[in-house]
Amino acid sequence: MLFFAGSKLLSSPVSSSSFKEFRGMRKRFLGGVLFALLVLAATEVFSRTQLVRLSKEFERCYRYPALAEQFAEQPGLHLIAVGNSLTERGIDPGAMERVLNGGSANQQGANSVHAAAFHAYSSGVCTWYYMINKYFWEAGRKPDFIVFNFVTNRLEREDKFLTQKGRAAQFFVSAQDRPEVLRTDLETFDQRAEFVVSSQWAAYGNRDLIANRLFAYIPGFWKYTTKVNEGLARQRVGAVGAAANAAAGDAGGAGDAPQQEPLRYEGLRRLLRKAQAEDCKLYFVAYPLPPQNPQAAYEVRPQTLQMIRDAGMEFIDMRHVPGLTPDCYMDFMHLNPKGASLYSARLAERLAPLLAKRMLAKRPRTLSSSLKAAGSTPPEQGRGN
Numbered sequence: 001m002l003f004f005a006g007s008k009l010l011s012s013p014v015s016s017s018s019f020k021e022f023r024g025m026r027k028r029f030l031g032g033v034l035f036a037l038l039v040l041a042a043t044e045v046f047s048r049t050q051l052v053r054l055s056k057e058f059e060r061c062y063r064y065p066a067l068a069e070q071f072a073e074q075p076g077l078h079l080i081a082v083g084n085s086l087t088e089r090g091i092d093p094g095a096m097e098r099v100l101n102g103g104s105a106n107q108q109g110a111n112s113v114h115a116a117a118f119h120a121y122s123s124g125v126c127t128w129y130y131m132i133n134k135y136f137w138e139a140g141r142k143p144d145f146i147v148f149n150f151v152t153n154r155l156e157r158e159d160k161f162l163t164q165k166g167r168a169a170q171f172f173v174s175a176q177d178r179p180e181v182l183r184t185d186l187e188t189f190d191q192r193a194e195f196v197v198s199s200q201w202a203a204y205g206n207r208d209l210i211a212n213r214l215f216a217y218i219p220g221f222w223k224y225t226t227k228v229n230e231g232l233a234r235q236r237v238g239a240v241g242a243a244a245n246a247a248a249g250d251a252g253g254a255g256d257a258p259q260q261e262p263l264r265y266e267g268l269r270r271l272l273r274k275a276q277a278e279d280c281k282l283y284f285v286a287y288p289l290p291p292q293n294p295q296a297a298y299e300v301r302p303q304t305l306q307m308i309r310d311a312g313m314e315f316i317d318m319r320h321v322p323g324l325t326p327d328c329y330m331d332f333m334h335l336n337p338k339g340a341s342l343y344s345a346r347l348a349e350r351l352a353p354l355l356a357k358r359m360l361a362k363r364p365r366t367l368s369s370s371l372k373a374a375g376s377t378p379p380e381q382g383r384g385n
Helices: 002-010 013-049 056-073 085-090 093-100 125-137 165-172 175-185 189-200 207-215 221-247 266-277 302-310 337-362 369-375
Strands: 077-083 113-119 145-150 281-286 314-317
Touching: 056 077, 056 113, 056 125, 056 165, 077 085, 077 093, 077 125, 077 337, 085 113, 085 145, 085 337, 093 113, 093 337, 113 125, 125 165, 125 175, 125 266, 145 337, 165 189, 175 189, 266 281, 266 302, 281 337, 302 314, 314 337
Parallel strands: 077 113, 077 145, 145 281, 281 314
Antiparallel strands: none
16 A cells, blocks of 8 residues: 555656656756866867967967077077066067177077077066976076076065966976976965966966956056056065165165065075086176166165175176166166167177186187187176176
8 A cells, every 4th residue: 555655656746747857957957067168178278279379478488499499409609588577678689699799690600699588477586497497408408698687686586486377387387397396386285286277277377368358358458457557566666676775785774674575595596506507607687777767776685696606607787777768768667679779789798708708618619709809808897796
């Protein structure tokens, strides 16, 4: 009787409709999951194939491995400038080549000097280290000279590596270097998890760029954000520069100085050690800020200078460059094409005797006549040098 009643209950219209409703819910759920997976897959394909075309920086980063290979294959001496937007806007490789090759750019042959720039927006020492490691040292390519532009305490403070882990994972950190990143550069589980996911999932790693491209459809968005970012950058440069001046002993009283950022020399120390192991000469250049910038006369920390010199590397003071007038700058920090050409030529003139001195001791037969002449001239002594 009970079995018979249960059978009738199971076959009742209520039970049948509930089962159909459950099946419908399951189909809708699975359909939603399938749709989400298709959206994610499409976004991933878009990120890996089309997104690069929407960003000049990403397009440049995608091309860096091939550019580094082509650059290293050219016969002669190789000089690379690595940095952030100061290098992007301020270094003119052609102007440097003309000076270092005695007036001829794109010169070919064993005695020629070739220059190239590799840069990443808002990057610092940690990012520079991994860029050079991936594109050159790990690949067996050894540039003869590497130049870094910096301002205030840029060599000691944290760069955007920690806040742009997706970009670093996608472009600048090789698979060989990932364990070092997880062990040394990222401090929390969340940071490490984001980096690992970004290294495999392009859409997630590039989510900021995707969001920016969507925001670009809002009228006036970029004009507004540019003004806001410039204002924030002015405040940051002022605060950082004042703190650096205070640390260098140029501030008034200790109570008048702004609170200083903690010194972090791990990134610089690692870069110097690696360059020593690779027998590569590094040149750290104090970059000239425009006169209207309140921190144009920034100081470089004595500890930083001492560390550079103890490692056998060079510091070049370019904070005051004759001829760089306000009309040579595009904003409160970056040079325009006119300023970049002038600055690069002046920097090459300062570099020439230093490069010649090093190469006369290592590979004298590879020196051009212009560099040999420069090697017989004592390098100009800049302030703080």
